Amino acid sequence: MDTLLSSEGDSQRTQYPYVTGTSVIGFKYKDGILMAADMGGSYGSTIRYKSVERLKQVGKHSLIGASGEISDFQEILKYLDELILHDNMWDDGNSLGPKEVHNYLTRVMYNRRNKFDPLWNSLIIGGVKNGHKYLGSVGMIGVHFEDDHVATGFGNHLARPILREEWRADLTFEEGVKLLEKCMRNLLYRDRSAVNKLQIAKITEEGLTVSQPYSLKTFWNFAAFENPTVGATGSW
Amino acid sequence: MDHDATADVNAPHSMGTTIIGVTYNGGVILGADSRTSTGLYVANRASDKITQLTDNVYICRSGSAADSQIVSDYVRYFLHQHTIQLGQPATVKVAANLVRLLSYSNKNMLQTGIIVGGWDKYEGGKIYGIPLGGTILEQPFAIGGSGSSYLYGFFDQAWKEGMTQEEAEQLVVKAVSLAIARDGASGGVVRTVTINSEGVTRKFYPGDQLALWHEEVEAHNSLLDILNASNPEPMST
Numbered sequence: 427m428d429t430l431l432s433s434e435g436d437s438q439r440t441q442y443p444y445v446t447g448t449s450v451i452g453f454k455y456k457d458g459i460l461m462a463a464d465m466g467g468s469y470g471s472t473i474r475y476k477s478v479e480r481l482k483q484v485g486k487h488s489l490i491g492a493s494g495e496i497s498d499f500q501e502i503l504k505y506l507d508e509l510i511l512h513d514n515m516w517d518d519g520n521s522l523g524p525k526e527v528h529n530y531l532t533r534v535m536y537n538r539r540n541k542f543d544p545l546w547n548s549l550i551i552g553g554v555k556n557g558h559k560y561l562g563s564v565g566m567i568g569v570h571f572e573d574d575h576v577a578t579g580f581g582n583h584l585a586r587p588i589l590r591e592e593w594r595a596d597l598t599f600e601e602g603v604k605l606l607e608k609c610m611r612n613l614l615y616r617d618r619s620a621v622n623k624l625q626i627a628k629i630t631e632e633g634l635t636v637s638q639p640y641s642l643k644t645f646w647n648f649a650a651f652e653n654p655t656v657g658a659t660g661s662w
Numbered sequence: 663m664d665h666d667a668t669a670d671v672n673a674p675h676s677m678g679t680t681i682i683g684v685t686y687n688g689g690v691i692l693g694a695d696s697r698t699s700t701g702l703y704v705a706n707r708a709s710d711k712i713t714q715l716t717d718n719v720y721i722c723r724s725g726s727a728a729d730s731q732i733v734s735d736y737v738r739y740f741l742h743q744h745t746i747q748l749g750q751p752a753t754v755k756v757a758a759n760l761v762r763l764l765s766y767s768n769k770n771m772l773q774t775g776i777i778v779g780g781w782d783k784y785e786g787g788k789i790y791g792i793p794l795g796g797t798i799l800e801q802p803f804a805i806g807g808s809g810s811s812y813l814y815g816f817f818d819q820a821w822k823e824g825m826t827q828e829e830a831e832q833l834v835v836k837a838v839s840l841a842i843a844r845d846g847a848s849g850g851v852v853r854t855v856t857i858n859s860e861g862v863t864r865k866f867y868p869g870d871q872l873a874l875w876h877e878e879v880e881a882h883n884s885l886l887d888i889l890n891a892s893n894p895e896p897m898s899t
Contacts, residue, residue: 439770444794497795500797
């Protein structure tokens with residue numbers, strides 16, 4: 427333990443999060459993985475930061491998306507940096523793929539949980555290596571799994587049902603982006619901590635791109651919205 | 663809570679505070695109020711919350727006075743050694759990351775939000791916000807402390823990229839002054855520190871010289887001055 431920079435008298439810790447990111451959604455598509463997350467960093471109920479990047483590259487083959495405490499995500503990125511560095515230093519032509527990165531993170535998260543000192547995040551790892559698409563999820567208590575589509579937080583409740591109906595393995599990039607946007611728009615309407623500025627990342631065998639930040643149009647012009655309490659004054 | 667203000671004098675000193683850091687075309691401006699409170703009592707009405715780390719890097723401290731002071735002392739010490747080893751002034755980024763290291767590693771024990779601001783020859787003027795928990799975020803401007811709650815809307819409307827030094831200074835002073843008007847935990851004077859390629863300038867705006875906001879009235883020495891100034895009955899029944 428780093429005794430110079432922190433004290434050891436802190437044995438019973440389960441922290442609480444301060445600056446948090448909300449949902450991340452990801453799914454496999456024809457050429458690889460697509461992932462989306464907004465750029466919000468909430469501080470309790472205040473939407474304090476609106477330009478937080480929650481999708482990041484890991485090595486050559488993987489993409490990580492995080493929700494939860496941002497400081498813990500920043501620390502995880504440092505761990506991953508070191509992991510990839512040491513992997514490169516072997517200089518043996520091999521490189522860690524998404525499955526290996528997911529496994530590493532699962533061990534890290536579960537071991538921290540056992541010490542009652544979790545990294546307060548839900549992570550999604552996706553990538554393509556040697557033609558094989560991989561998409562996995564791991565949370566702060568070490569629960570981990572792989573699937574064709576995954577989400578964190580509110581995304582599990584709002585986005586996964588849409589994906590269960592509309593996801594197909596042979597989605598094109600355009601269809602995938604539209605599907606992600608349908609999910610993200612829904613989250614924007616219904617998740618209090620959502621922010622209308624998002625990024626979409628795609629990873630294929632060729633490589634990874636994270637889009638520029640952009641906003642989605644929202645729709646409020648419905649007759650039912652204009653006078654909702656006309657039939658029952660005082661209701662909402 | 664009891665109405666006995668003296669009951670709280672042994673409460674930890676906390677800087678319910680307003681702190682701000684803003685970049686402009688050429689450098690940064692840091693601003694803060696000057697109130698340090700222990701519970702309901704104002705322990706220090708003229709504190710200096712803008713603390714020097716190096717010649718070119720300063721921080722604004724908020725939250726627990728003790729925690730923010732000790733973090734700044736450690737980081738000043740580390741930066742001093744780093745500068746000797748490096749042979750040139752430390753960068754703002756290094757200073758900010760050292761603050762993050764301490765804040766993050768001790769997140770369960772510390773209660774301090776810090777804004778790091780400075781100027782270096784590689785990146786120019788930079789502001790880093792390090793809130794509770796130890797997240798580090800580089801921002802064009804940052805606000806913090808209890809008074810900052812009242813400033814989110816203000817900055818959403820008033821902030822512009824690429825302001826001049828005068829515009830940025832006026833913005834900071836106005837903002838701290840507005841926060842002081844509404845936040846009981848902020849008050850006193852407004853201090854600013856400007857850092858650019860030419861060096862560091864400190865300014866001081868006494869509380870009685872700030873603009874008046876809604877429902878605030880002009881200050882007088884005594885009622886008698888008002889009564890004597892205008893004869894027709896200013897006292898009403």
